[in-house]
Amino acid sequence: MDGFSTVSTAIGTLGFPIVVCLCLMKYIKDKDKEHLEEMKAFAETVKNNTIAILNLTAKLEQFNLKER
DSSP, X not given: OHHHHHXXXXXXXXXXXXHHHHHHHHHHHHHHHHHXXXXXXXXXXXXXXXXXXXXXXXXXHHHHHHHO
């Protein structure tokens, strides 16, 4: 109930559009932080996949040389 009274007081003093704008700014900031962490994990996965593909390519080249 305390959070509701805080929001209600903020809306009364600042106005609804300003309070909503501030709430959205916080939401976007939090989402940006989450997205940055996701992208770091994604970049690490791509890096690991690149290493795996390079290793597989090297193995295939060795196999092809032995076949000739």
